Amino acid sequence: MKKVLSAIGVLFLLFLGFILFKTLTFKSNQLTVSPKSYLQVGDSSITRLQEAIRFKTVSYDDTNKLDSTSFLSFQKFLTKAFPKTFKTVEVERVNKYSLILHWKGKTVANPLLMLAHQDVVPVEEGTLKSWAAAPFSGQVKDGFVYGRGAIDDKGSLMAILESVEALINEGYVPWTDIYFAFGHDEEASGKRGAVAIAKLFKERNIKPSMILDEGGIITTNKIPGVTKPVAVIGIAEKGYVTLDLQITIPGGHSSMPEKETALDDMAKAIVKLKENPFPPEMGYVLNSFLDYVGPEMPFISKMAMANRSIFKPLIFSTYSKSATGSAVIRTTTATTIFNSGIKENVVPGQAFATVNFRTQPGTTEADVIGYVKKIIANDKIEITARPGSSEPKQVADVRHPTFKSIQNTLNSLSKDLIVAPYLVLGATDARHFSGLTNQVFRFIPFTDPQGFHGINERISVEDYKKGIGFYYQFLKDWRL
Structure with missing residues (x-):
């Protein structure tokens, strides 16, 4: 017995030694670079952002509702x-309202493509009273610029153009062509926008070495176990699948309900989906994220990340304890519509139910349908996929110099900032360009933005000016 216990003790010590070795050799992936100062930005940039917000460039699924005057104005x-x-770049319109700007550089090799979008989502009439400032006013209040598009995505579009204007004023000529x-x-x-533009790039054989769109942010409170601010750079985005579920079982008078009803069966199916989420995945994106944030965590958390x-x-x-965290590690399930019944005394x-899934990279529509059938285990429920599923497979390589170019700019402007690759949970225009290059990144240089698609969308004046500074430095440093 003593020999057995001794052997167990030795194995335990070896196991503990292995864990400690992996932890102590889990090195930081952050860059040590020469510090640079943010560009000094005047208040006139805020005035221009305010004016930009006042244009009601709302897009709708029904294209007939589009207000052409707002976009053209x-x-x-x-x-x-x-x-x-606009005097320096070549400007091209696509389908009347989308724009391509071509800033010629010293070489056409390894061009850079930066994306942003002019349109914004509508504002629900019933929420107007809840806004601290009118949603298309661009009003500055308590250090924030309020309005639809302040974050999504006119803030980024305007900050990019502010940085380009500043560079051109300095006589700067980019190293490569920039689009x-x-x-x-x-x-x-x-x-009609991004899809058409991507098609044009493909036809013209323009192959960007890198694409940068909206997506990740700088956050001070969304990464478990990390106390420093983290800039999360989207290297991939989740897919999108929506399923319609329908069941028909003859009803009748509510005084004599059958044991099995359409409403009951559908409710049971929805509960099963809620209680049986997709299993978590430890794929390339999550592993890359943990490789970058893990070494910056306290020792115990670092030990877990080093020995994942x-x-x-x-x-x-x-x-899994938070909605955001759970969405990072698995395909999510959200029932968004449930309909049944027409009268109180009629079974x-x-x-009917509609369920939306945001899928992990590589998960297909067929995978989702198969999983749903397995979980609900009810052949009476018909399952139909809605058109428009997105199945993105693109995942950028964090070892490539293009990722380091973003990281270099961020670390040079803020030495305490942790930079990490990340999975973007929503859909962006960037997914339409994945056929041009694998190095597609999603990031806006704003800290914990508020009001995405909701009430009181706003950006802080300080944050916006720093965003201009990021784009300015990134474009100035850009080269491969």
């Missing part, structure tokens, strides 16, 4: 707001 405003930019693509229907799937093959259940458990004969 907004573009006319841009040419006046940034005169040297800017500003779609007009990102909020309506980008079919051992502590995987603990990591999944920790991330309905039909029930």
